[in-house]
Amino acid sequence: MNAPSSASTEIPTVYNPKQVEKKWYEFWMREGCFRASSSARKRPYTIVIPPPNITGILHMGHALNNTLQDILVRYKRMRGFETLWMPGTDHAGIATQNVVERSLKEEGLTRQALGRDKFLERVWKWREKYGNTIIRQLQRLGCSCDWERTRFTLDEKMSGAVREVFVRLYEKGLIYRGKRIINWCPRCQTALSDEEVTHKEVTGHLYTIKYAIEGSDEFVAIATTRPETMLGDTAVGCNPKDERYRRLRGKTALLPILNRRLVIIQDERIDPEFGTGALKITPAHDPVDYSLAEKHGLPFINILNSDGTLNEEAGPYQGLDRFEARRRILGELEDRRLLLETKEHVHAVGHCYRCHTVVEPVLSPQWFVRMKPLARPAIAAVKEGKVVFLPERWTKVYLDWMTNIRDWCISRQIWWGHRIPVWYCVGTESCTLKCKEPIVSRTTPEKCPHCGSAALRQDEDVLDTWFSSWLWPFSTLGWPEKNKDLRFFYPTSTLVTGYEIIFFWVARMIMAGFEFMGKEPFREVYIHGIVRDETGSKMSKSLGNVIDPLHVIEDYGADALRFGIVSITSEGQDVYVSKEKLEVGRNFANKIWNASRFVLMNLDEKRAFLKKAPRKASLNSVDRWVLSRLNRVIGWVTASLERCRFNEAASILYEFFWHEFCDWYLEWSKPNIRSKETQWVLHEVLGRSLKLLHPLMPFVTEEIWERLPHEEGVLMRSQWPKVKTGFIDKAVEEEIHLVMSEVQAIRNVRAAWQINPKDFVTVAVRVHRRKETQILQKHSTSIVHLAKVGSLQIGKNIRRPKESAVANIGRVETYVVLSGLIDIQMERQRIETALEDVGKMLKALDGRLKNEEFLKKAPKEVVEREQRRAEELQNRRKLLEENIQSLME
RNA sequence: GGGCGGUUAGCUCAGUUGGUUAGAGCGUCUGACUUACAUUCAGAAGGUCAAUGGUUCGAGUCCAUUACCGCCCACCA
Numbered sequence: 001m002n003a004p005s006s007a008s009t010e011i012p013t014v015y016n017p018k019q020v021e022k023k024w025y026e027f028w029m030r031e032g033c034f035r036a037s038s039s040a041r042k043r044p045y046t047i048v049i050p051p052p053n054i055t056g057i058l059h060m061g062h063a064l065n066n067t068l069q070d071i072l073v074r075y076k077r078m079r080g081f082e083t084l085w086m087p088g089t090d091h092a093g094i095a096t097q098n099v100v101e102r103s104l105k106e107e108g109l110t111r112q113a114l115g116r117d118k119f120l121e122r123v124w125k126w127r128e129k130y131g132n133t134i135i136r137q138l139q140r141l142g143c144s145c146d147w148e149r150t151r152f153t154l155d156e157k158m159s160g161a162v163r164e165v166f167v168r169l170y171e172k173g174l175i176y177r178g179k180r181i182i183n184w185c186p187r188c189q190t191a192l193s194d195e196e197v198t199h200k201e202v203t204g205h206l207y208t209i210k211y212a213i214e215g216s217d218e219f220v221a222i223a224t225t226r227p228e229t230m231l232g233d234t235a236v237g238c239n240p241k242d243e244r245y246r247r248l249r250g251k252t253a254l255l256p257i258l259n260r261r262l263v264i265i266q267d268e269r270i271d272p273e274f275g276t277g278a279l280k281i282t283p284a285h286d287p288v289d290y291s292l293a294e295k296h297g298l299p300f301i302n303i304l305n306s307d308g309t310l311n312e313e314a315g316p317y318q319g320l321d322r323f324e325a326r327r328r329i330l331g332e333l334e335d336r337r338l339l340l341e342t343k344e345h346v347h348a349v350g351h352c353y354r355c356h357t358v359v360e361p362v363l364s365p366q367w368f369v370r371m372k373p374l375a376r377p378a379i380a381a382v383k384e385g386k387v388v389f390l391p392e393r394w395t396k397v398y399l400d401w402m403t404n405i406r407d408w409c410i411s412r413q414i415w416w417g418h419r420i421p422v423w424y425c426v427g428t429e430s431c432t433l434k435c436k437e438p439i440v441s442r443t444t445p446e447k448c449p450h451c452g453s454a455a456l457r458q459d460e461d462v463l464d465t466w467f468s469s470w471l472w473p474f475s476t477l478g479w480p481e482k483n484k485d486l487r488f489f490y491p492t493s494t495l496v497t498g499y500e501i502i503f504f505w506v507a508r509m510i511m512a513g514f515e516f517m518g519k520e521p522f523r524e525v526y527i528h529g530i531v532r533d534e535t536g537s538k539m540s541k542s543l544g545n546v547i548d549p550l551h552v553i554e555d556y557g558a559d560a561l562r563f564g565i566v567s568i569t570s571e572g573q574d575v576y577v578s579k580e581k582l583e584v585g586r587n588f589a590n591k592i593w594n595a596s597r598f599v600l601m602n603l604d605e606k607r608a609f610l611k612k613a614p615r616k617a618s619l620n621s622v623d624r625w626v627l628s629r630l631n632r633v634i635g636w637v638t639a640s641l642e643r644c645r646f647n648e649a650a651s652i653l654y655e656f657f658w659h660e661f662c663d664w665y666l667e668w669s670k671p672n673i674r675s676k677e678t679q680w681v682l683h684e685v686l687g688r689s690l691k692l693l694h695p696l697m698p699f700v701t702e703e704i705w706e707r708l709p710h711e712e713g714v715l716m717r718s719q720w721p722k723v724k725t726g727f728i729d730k731a732v733e734e735e736i737h738l739v740m741s742e743v744q745a746i747r748n749v750r751a752a753w754q755i756n757p758k759d760f761v762t763v764a765v766r767v768h769r770r771k772e773t774q775i776l777q778k779h780s781t782s783i784v785h786l787a788k789v790g791s792l793q794i795g796k797n798i799r800r801p802k803e804s805a806v807a808n809i810g811r812v813e814t815y816v817v818l819s820g821l822i823d824i825q826m827e828r829q830r831i832e833t834a835l836e837d838v839g840k841m842l843k844a845l846d847g848r849l850k851n852e853e854f855l856k857k858a859p860k861e862v863v864e865r866e867q868r869r870a871e872e873l874q875n876r877r878k879l880l881e882e883n884i885q886s887l888m889e
Numbered sequence: 890g891g892g893c894g895g896u897u898a899g900c901u902c903a904g905u906u907g908g909u910u911a912g913a914g915c916g917u918c919u920g921a922c923u924u925a926c927a928u929u930c931a932g933a934a935g936g937u938c939a940a941u942g943g944u945u946c947g948a949g950u951c952c953a954u955u956a957c958c959g960c961c962c963a964c965c966a
Contacts, residue, residue, distance in 0.1 A: 206966085275965085281966095393893065393894080643905090
């Protein structure tokens with residue numbers, strides 16, 4: 001393939017991501033670099049994207065989630081897997097409907113006024129216009145999804161899968177229609193599943209109300225947090241063991257205001273300790289009351305309209321909003337002196353997860369999925385390790401939820417979604433009893449199978465959005481067809497998601513995977529944290545604390561964003577993002593850019609020599625050092641990515657590339673820059689670093705790769721580097737380490753004594769071991785070059801020069817001549833501080849070495865190492881003391 | 890009421906299976922436009938690892954208790 005040519009040989013000194021990112025993304029797309037095929041002769045690696053809502057615009061949470069997936073996918077691709085990242089979007093029933101309704105409202109319209117068909121047309125139009133925004137934004141992030149496969153949860157094929165699943169579960173008896181207490185959102189005007197309700201602790205009130213006892217002057221006091229629900233009371237209850245209420249047995253209470261007669265029941269489940277011990281029973285608006293009512297055969301009175309106003313059962317309060325009704329009722333009770341007490345009360349109140357309105361428990365006929373049978377294999381699979389959570393602690397959260405799973409309310413009273421595939425016969429003449437049964441069908445039935453009537457009415461409701469999402473890992477691959485893609489790419493490999501949707505999505509996918517595919521949907525679930533701002537609040541538009549990833553991409557580049565966000569993400573912890581943290585990414589991208597510029601500028605025109613590795617013997621020890629470090633880094637980064645330790649990989653690369661390769665090797669290479677060996681090493685280290693960095697920072701690496709001589713095609717399709725163990729060389733690492741600390745020692749003295757950076761200094765080094773003498777002499781040109789030394793003497797018999805400061809006491813003594821600048825007292829202070837430190841360490845060490853238990857029980861290597869250290873420290877102490885002496889002479 | 894996570898440098902956080910003198914980035918301080926990079930370079934200061942107790946030759950790391958912060962789950966009206 002032909003890579004797009006880079007403009008000129010002139011390379012700007014500041015990396016400009018904008019143009020580069022656009023160019024490469026288009027190139028990758030054009031060349032089909034993201035495509036995956038089930039006919040490939042490779043092992044598959046598959047990730048399905050957590051489909052973002054079509055209403056979504058890219059926020060930091062998406063940026064994190066998708067960067068992590070892209071890293072895995074790019075890494076695996078380079079490792080030689082046939083890698084599929086399956087993209088798509090979610091129709092997001094309630095969320096999308098809300099958005100479109102809001103825009104209708106601006107036109108003075110409502111969906112009811114428009115009618116179902118017209119409204120749906122509008123939503124589809126909206127989706128045509130805005131539904132792919134998030135996809136384009138993901139592309140700007142660099143996501144390497146196989147976009148040609150992009151799915152949408154409401155596509156015809158997806159809908160087919162949904163109907164298939166509904167019918168199968170219905171026929172198996174796992175889907176049923178029933179009248180139960182569900183969570184009702186009066187604003188969205190739909191039922192919600194238990195998971196769609198978030199409980200918030202709020203400080204409300206506990207009101208104690210007097211209920212009169214019929215035919216007496218007595219009354220019973222009852223505590224409630226929702227006084228308006230009294231309008232739906234059909235009984236009063238207390239614990240049978242509660243002596244206080246013995247007198248009420250067999251009597252009847254009177255509901256205040258409405259004067260409804262309420263039987264008084266006894267039940268063990270009523271807690272005599274709470275409130276007054278007497279309970280008002282509102283069977284249609286409380287789950288506990290509901291089950292009490294079923295048990296005791298009480299009537300059910302629903303007092304709410306779908307919008308949260310009160311209905312005709314509320315008598316004088318009909319038409320009022322529930323909270324207004326509460327206020328009025330409290331006023332009325334107060335006027336009638338029936339309100340005994342009002343006190344503050346902290347309790348958990350359910351809110352709609354979409355619009356944050358307080359939800360109402362309401363008795364309502366809905367469709368449910370029986371979950372217990374589905375949960376069984378999903379629990380077993382996780383226990384057996386077929387599906388592994390990372391971090392592992394989520395396993396317990398999952399299992400707890402799974403074992404206490406409740407039936408799933410799947411019907412929604414909205415229009416945007418998968419219409420429930422159920423029809424009812426509305427024929428009148430020849431109908432039999434059987435005609436009352438719902439007709440559940442994959443396709444629209446033409447007539448009632450029992451009476452033959454063509455008058456059929458489809459269930460008005462749609463399915464919960466998650467009823468299509470839970471099929472995602474296989475529906476996207478074509479299920480219920482049995483095709484090659486499914487055989488090849490299913491089960492998928494890793495699922496990457498945040499913990500907030502473990503119940504909504506992850507758990508349900510595992511159940512669906514076993515139920516419909518007979519296999520787990522993925523082998524590994526990587527759960528990352530949630531993105532928060534500096535203050536720790538969840539980033540949200542309403543709080544105005546959003547750092548817009550698109551702005552970051554605009555200002556700093558996608559690579560900067562990716563690197564920045566990854567490097568602050570440690571396993572499963574929440575992520576706090578701030579602009580400053582992303583600057584680290586921008587700076588690093590720029591560093592990579594400039595280091596590469598340096599290498600490219602210096603590579604000779606004739607580059608044939610680059611193809612053949614020089615003989616190891618012809619490489620100097622600095623070359624061998626950097627190659628040794630590089631190969632260690634290859635191993636570390638590979639291991640980190642294998643274990644999904646993204647931040648670890650990022651920091652290993654950052655440290656190596658910046659602080660070893662750039663800070664040291666590049667500086668070192670300058671004097672030898674014309675040598676073929678040096679050039680080969682520069683090319684080698686840069687090239688392999690680009691590969692290692694590519695999953696994290698795909699754009700800048702690809703751009704440089706193109707300019708670097710190579711024979712591998714595009715970087716994203718190149719091979720992941722292997723560790724060349726032959727290059728790992730502990731001895732050479734130690735050798736260079738000594739030279740580096742020598743340079744640092746001299747620089748330290750220079751800085752401490754404020755020597756003008758332009759001045760050369762005279763340095764004398766007294767060495768105590770022959771090996772060290774050899775090393776330092778061998779590298780004396782480097783030391784001179786890197787520490788700006790004029791004259792350097794190294795030897796065993798060196799004496800402290802007059803007016804010199806000492807550094808690096810221990811293995812060697814380094815004297816920097818300060819003629820004139822030296823301040824004896826200050827130098828003495830410096831040495832004494834060092835002496836104190838040594839003293840402290842020695843004391844601790846001595847204690848350990850005198851401890852017989854330690855000598856007996858600690859491993860031999862540890863003891864030996866401590867002994868060696870002690871010797872070194874003693875030696876250092878001796879030298880420091882001598883230095884103070886000689887200073888005083 | 891259960892469960893989980895966190896508490897390490899001024900700030901934000903790393904710290905793999907317990908073993909040299911606990912690391913990074915930012916910030917601070919000192920210096921430098923050194924021919925790849927000021928989105929830079931060189932150097933420095935800064936920590937009794939929340940508290941207590943225990944296990945161990947040895948604890949930031951393991952165990953227990955406590956405190957504070959955060960999150961999740963739960964039908965006490």
